[in-house]
Amino acid sequence: MFQVEKSRLGEFPQLVLRDTEAGSSAAIVPSRGGTLASFVCGGYEYIYMHDENFHSAERARCAVPVLFPCCGRTKEEIWSWNGKPYPMGIHGFVHSCDWEVEKESTDGCASVTISLSDNAFTRQYYPFSFLLHLTYSLRGSALTVSLKVENSGSEPFPYTFGFHPYFCVSALKNARVDVDAPLIAKPSTTDLRPYEGGECDLPADIALDSILFSGAKKRAVLRDLGNGHSVTLDFDENYPYLMLWSMPERDCFICVEPWNGLPDSLNNGRYQTLAPGSSHEAVFSITVG
Numbered sequence: 001m002f003q004v005e006k007s008r009l010g011e012f013p014q015l016v017l018r019d020t021e022a023g024s025s026a027a028i029v030p031s032r033g034g035t036l037a038s039f040v041c042g043g044y045e046y047i048y049m050h051d052e053n054f055h056s057a058e059r060a061r062c063a064v065p066v067l068f069p070c071c072g073r074t075k076e077e078i079w080s081w082n083g084k085p086y087p088m089g090i091h092g093f094v095h096s097c098d099w100e101v102e103k104e105s106t107d108g109c110a111s112v113t114i115s116l117s118d119n120a121f122t123r124q125y126y127p128f129s130f131l132l133h134l135t136y137s138l139r140g141s142a143l144t145v146s147l148k149v150e151n152s153g154s155e156p157f158p159y160t161f162g163f164h165p166y167f168c169v170s171a172l173k174n175a176r177v178d179v180d181a182p183l184i185a186k187p188s189t190t191d192l193r194p195y196e197g198g199e200c201d202l203p204a205d206i207a208l209d210s211i212l213f214s215g216a217k218k219r220a221v222l223r224d225l226g227n228g229h230s231v232t233l234d235f236d237e238n239y240p241y242l243m244l245w246s247m248p249e250r251d252c253f254i255c256v257e258p259w260n261g262l263p264d265s266l267n268n269g270r271y272q273t274l275a276p277g278s279s280h281e282a283v284f285s286i287t288v289g
Contacts, residue, residue: 002106002138009037010055015101017110017138026138029063030114034099034134036064036165041141041288044229048166048253062166062253065095066134068149069126069159070271071241072263079266081158086125088266091164093125094132102133111137117152129153142287149281151274158271160261161282162239166253170226172246175202175254178221179242181213200244206254210245212262222256230289233258238282258284 003018009029014037017026027038032054039046050062059065074088099114113135118128133148151157169175177200184195192214200211220242222231233242239258246254260282265271274280 002108002110004104004106004110004112010051012055015104015112017112017136017143019110019138019140022140024138024141026110026136026143028112028114028136030099030101032063033060033095033097034066034114034116035060035095036136036143036145039143039286039288044227044288046168046229046231046286046288048168059089059091059096064166065091065164066147067091067160067162067164067257067259068094068132069157069161070263070266071160071162071257071259071261072243075264075267081127084127086127088125091162093122095164097121099132099134109137109139111135126157128155128157130157130159141289142285144283144285146281146283148279149274150279151276154276156273156275158266158273160259160265160271162241162243162257162259162261163284164255164257165233165286166255167222167231168252169222169224169254170252172202172206172248172251172254174224174226176200176223176225177202177244177254177256178223179213180217180219181215181242183214185212185214186210202244202246202254206244206246206248210243213242213244215240216242216258220256222254231256232287232289233284234287235284236282238280239284 001020005016014029024041099116102113102115116132129152131150135146137144180197183192185192220233235258241259243257
């Protein structure tokens with residue numbers, strides 16, 4: 001039986017998707033950047049939350065932030081368009097926006113679609129008319145996430161997008177990530193070097209020496225040797241990059257992030273362009289066990 005329930009996460013309204021037969025649930029918080037704040041299956045929470053951070057005015061460094069119109073850092077947090085500079089913090093700005101609930105459904109799965117359009121806040125950073133539709137669909141132990149980008153204006157715009165899932169682990173030393181990708185790099189340089197695929201060795205200080213995979217082939221698997229749980233990410237061709245990052249001082253999560261573009265893309269031209277009236281849709285899923 002599929003359900004969509006309204007509840008609260010502290011000061012924030014949330015929508016909870018449920019598959020009662022599978023014993024799974026997923027919570028979405030539209031007013032906190034449209035983020036996925038919980039994914040529970042079999043009584044185990046797979047999404048890392050940091051309540052003090054989540055309920056502060058700071059950028060959320062937990063849950064599953066949405067990244068748009070860029071992934072990673074923009075050099076000096078500034079980019080220019082037609083000779084005019086604009087501020088652009090890490091991972092864009094939609095992770096700090098209030099999204100609207102568009103529709104809910106229990107037909108074949110529990111799902112919710114939320115949306116965000118340009119407004120006075122977004123135009124401080126990004127001078128374009130856009131519309132984002134984000135759909136979360138829960139069925140069994142799998143949550144599918146579909147993002148649709150629309151150009152609602154009269155000129156093309158540059159963009160990339162992605163997601164920043166924080167997954168719980170019993171300890172970083174117990175985390176193993178298996179990725180099929182031909183290239184690997186440090187995000188700070190994006191200098192790519194060959195990678196044979198398979199299980200990745202995590203750096204001792206992954207917060208400072210994070211890992212970026214290029215040409216990722218549709219799937220990544222996170223295994224926790226401490227508790228036996230696993231997370232499988234399946235993604236379409238719109239996510240050619242995969243980022244691994246964590247904070248060893250917390251030692252309880254690792255981020256496995258599907259990205260559409262590279263850091264500083266708005267400055268270096270390594271972005272996509274969406275024509276007026278056009279749209280672009282991308283899908284990935286999280287399956288837990």
